[in-house]
Amino acid sequence: MPGIFDDRDRGYEAKFAHDEEMKFKVMVRRNTLLGHWAAGELGLSGHDAGEYTAAIVKVGLTGKNQDRVFQKIRDDFLAKKLGQHDLLIHAKMQELWGIASDQVTKDLT
Numbered sequence: 001m002p003g004i005f006d007d008r009d010r011g012y013e014a015k016f017a018h019d020e021e022m023k024f025k026v027m028v029r030r031n032t033l034l035g036h037w038a039a040g041e042l043g044l045s046g047h048d049a050g051e052y053t054a055a056i057v058k059v060g061l062t063g064k065n066q067d068r069v070f071q072k073i074r075d076d077f078l079a080k081k082l083g084q085h086d087l088l089i090h091a092k093m094q095e096l097w098g099i100a101s102d103q104v105t106k107d108l109t
Helices: 002-041 046-061 067-079 086-108
Strands: none
Touching: 002 046, 002 067, 002 086, 046 067, 067 086
């Protein structure tokens, strides 16, 4: 009987590891899409837009708190006097999470 429980535990551990890896991949993809969107809103293009997107991704990797990504974008928008409402940024983050999730899932099939 212990073998059955050990197999089940290993299965749960493998599923947890897979789910965490997927969440990480979706987060990075979402932050990339979000960086591109925010760069466009800030009037950045080309190399500057790429650097800004990389900065957004890096902020997202420095901690598990997604508020850091939101805060960076919000601060950058305020600095440019764009007046983007917090709800708009959060809505875009949520919208792009769905898109990123679909893209990552599609990439794996």
